[in-house]
Amino acid sequence: VxxxxxxxxxxxxxxxxxxxxxxxxxxxxxxxxxxxxxxxxxxxxxxxxxxxxxxxxxxxxxxxxxxxxxxxxxxxxxxxxxxxxxxxxEPVAFDIKLSFQILFMVILGGLGTISGAFIGAAFILLFPVVLNTVGNVWFHGMVDATVISAVEQVVFGALIILFLIYEPLGMAKLWENIRARMRSKSAPKAKVPSQQPS
Known part of the structure; x- marks a missing residue:
């Protein structure tokens, strides 16, 4: 064994x-x-x-x-x-739910970006786990699994609409913006030479 x-x-x-x-x-x-x-x-x-x-x-x-x-x-x-x-x-394994999950990964991660595919896949796979953990900790397991699944679909749908309207490049672009802001804050500011009156 x-x-x-x-x-x-x-x-x-x-x-x-x-x-x-x-x-x-x-x-x-x-x-x-x-x-x-x-x-x-x-x-x-x-x-x-x-x-x-x-x-x-x-x-x-x-x-x-x-x-x-x-x-x-x-x-x-x-x-x-x-x-x-x-x-x-088997054809049953590749159902419509899996097709929608792959589509959600691409849209949420970022259309036309390679890093967005990985970010979207991580979000789609980890978000249900986080949601179940929060439901069990806050509500002590009293929330039904169907309710958690419904909340998950609502959140995915709302995020897809928001990203398609405001940020088609998805989470990949948001991550790039965050990194750019962090680099700009950590970069030393150039000192402007003071002009002496003539």
Whole structure:
């Protein structure tokens, strides 16, 4: 029994190492693509496709390229998800709730940002845990799980509306603004030389 437990734990650790390695490789690939000509073409078509086409960018090729690469990322992500959490591939595991969770991660984290995907995923996964902990501590477990789930959906919906209206770049942009303010506060202020009267 102990040998079986150690073997399963070893396999679990190996699974997470494979997932982390695959995620790191895909992140590096995405950063390189966004910084290169491919990413610049995508952003040009996203901002104004007519102007991008007038500059010689092929709309059909760029959109097909974005669709193909997005499909590749989704396929690899689904394979890693099934490899880590599922023992068998079934359509029931990939329901509409999971699709909405992925969409919420992208919107809340920040549209068009790579770091926003990680921030949004962390928020979507950790917020229900924090909400359950707060409910158990403050109300001593008297709050029903359905009520907590409803509050969770309301908070997600309100945050999505607010971010889409006021900050489409999501939490990634907010984090960058906070870091910029902290750097500006910690930076030494330049002394203005005093002018002596002539």
């Amino acid at each position: 102990a040998a079986a437990r150690s073997l399963s734990q070893f396999q679990g650790n190996k699974k997470y190492q494979v997932v982390i390695g695959g995620s790191r490789a895909k992140t590096i690939l995405a950063i390189n693509m966004t910084r290169g000509s491919v990413g610049r073409n995508w952003m040009a078509v996203r901002d104004m496709d007519i102007a991008a086409e007038s500059m010689g960018i092929s709309l059909l090729r760029t959109k097909l390229q974005a669709f193909a690469i997005s499909a590749f990322y989704c396929g690899v992500a689904g394979a890693l998800f099934a490899f880590t959490y599922l023992k068998s591939l």
